[in-house]
Amino acid sequence: MIKVSDLNIPTLDDVNASDKKVLLRIDINSPVDKKTGKLLDDSRIKAHAYTVRNLLERGNSIVILSHQGRPGDDDFISLQQHAELLSKYVGTNVEFIEDIIGPYAIEKIKKISRGEVYLLENVRLVSEELIEAPPVQQSKTFLVKKLSPYFDIYVNDAFAAAHRSQPSLVGFPLMLPSAAGKIMEKEVSALAKIFNPEDSPKIFVLGGGKVSDTLKIIEHLAKNRVSDRILTGGLVAELFAVAKGINLGKANMQVLESKGLLSLVPRARKLLLSGAPIEIPVDFLTEKQSGEIAEEPANSVNGVIKDIGTTTIEIYSSFIKEAKVITLRGPMGIIEDERFRNGTKSLLKSAFESPGYVIIGGGHMISMVEKGIEINENKVHISTGGGALLLFLAGDKLPALEALHLSWVSKSGKS
Ligand SMILES: Nc1ncnc2c1ncn2[C@@H]1O[C@H](COP(=O)(O)OP(=O)(O)O)[C@@H](O)[C@H]1O
Ligand SMILES: O=C(OP(=O)(O)O)[C@H](O)COP(=O)(O)O
Secondary structure, eight states, X not given: OEEETTEEEOBGGGXXXXXXXXXXXXXXXXXXXXXXXXXXXXXXXXXXXXXXXXXXXXXXXXXXXXXXXXXXXXXXXXXXXXXXXXXXXHTSOEEEESOSSSXXXXXXHHHOOTTOEEEESOGGGSXXXXXXXXXXXXXXXXXXXXXXXXXXXXXXXXXXXXXXOOHHHHTGGGTSOEEEOHHHHHHHHHHHHHOOTTOOOEEEEEOSSOHHXXXXXXXXXXXXXXXXEEEEOHHHHHHHXXXXXXXXXXXXXXXXXXXXOGGGHHHHHHHHHTTOOEEOOSEEEEEOTTSOEEEEEGGGOOXXXXXXXXXXXXXXXXXXXXXXXXXXXXXXXXXXXXXXXXXXXXXXXXXXXXXSEEEEESXXXXXXXXXXXXXXXXXXXXXXXXXXXXXXXXXXXXXXXXXXXXXXXXXXXXX
């Protein structure tokens, strides 16, 4: 059992996860090369393989659910590549099933034997999965009603998606005995232990492209007074620059407009006026239509912003070096292009060299941690989560954890 504030989260031992038919939800959503459609990083796949191996050692058969990307985005692809990589890291064949709740998937699930592992297709192909709602409502979806009858237990290992109240994450725990997987258990236990509200100064380095999510997180961090300083990068920085009245130029305004982000400016401006400790870059690395790459001051940008500039790196690094806890999520630039990785790499280096404790999260951000560098586990926690990590650190209750708690209460009669 894991205790998280007033939630009791059952673990594999609490549901006797042995010799059972297990429905396992993991989060192997990974960065994708927009040009080739190939996965750019397999950190999450490698991490979740541990839970799959653990469940196999307990004599279970396993059917896995996960998502990749969001409909309409370039990274919304099939899980076929993921199954091949999972087979490699688990050390046994993970059969890819190109179906989710259709007759082919159901027939295969009915016949699965002990020791077999199936990975179903991208669960976000089921339209219900895109709707967030409370567990009771999600337990009545086609996805949950079609799959639940064929399993003994449900295991949620998807810490990185635990902030999503979607059917595959919160619907099954009311229908099946449920538990946290080994990655979920490890993340929640570690973060609850290392994140001491008393530690100060706490710095959050927040970048990336999930601006609406990150704005909500910053509102929570500011409201709960969890962060002493928030250093912004990526599209998040551009939103706050515009909110500060900085003219980023026509090209960048068009990027923000095309992503529907300008409607968030009033909320960002309100945060700035409230005195939230938010920093924005003083310079950017930009690319002109001619292809020329240049470093430009934030108040006279002509090219399309692709990364933060060196002066910003120096200023942010000086803040990082004074921090007791540094949490980084979301890259500073368009890291799919190696020309725009300097900002992210430089800040990661400053964090690793600082005396503070470092927490790193987010699929793209994790992919930037140099493969094979020596990570001092006493000083660095590499989370599989991004938004989920930040909301957990901001003190929010994650819907997937609440659903597991509800399942425990309803099935065990214990609170
Ligand atoms: N200045 C920028 N303009 C456009 N996209 C950006 C910029 N900086 C970062 N990005 C994009 O942000 C995406 C990663 O964002 P996000 O998913 O929030 O990060 P994480 O996966 O680490 O949580 C990458 O695809 C990257 O190309
Ligand atoms: O990659 C994820 O979140 P992250 O980008 O915050 O790390 C999770 O898989 C959640 O994906 P979503 O933000 O499309 O629901």
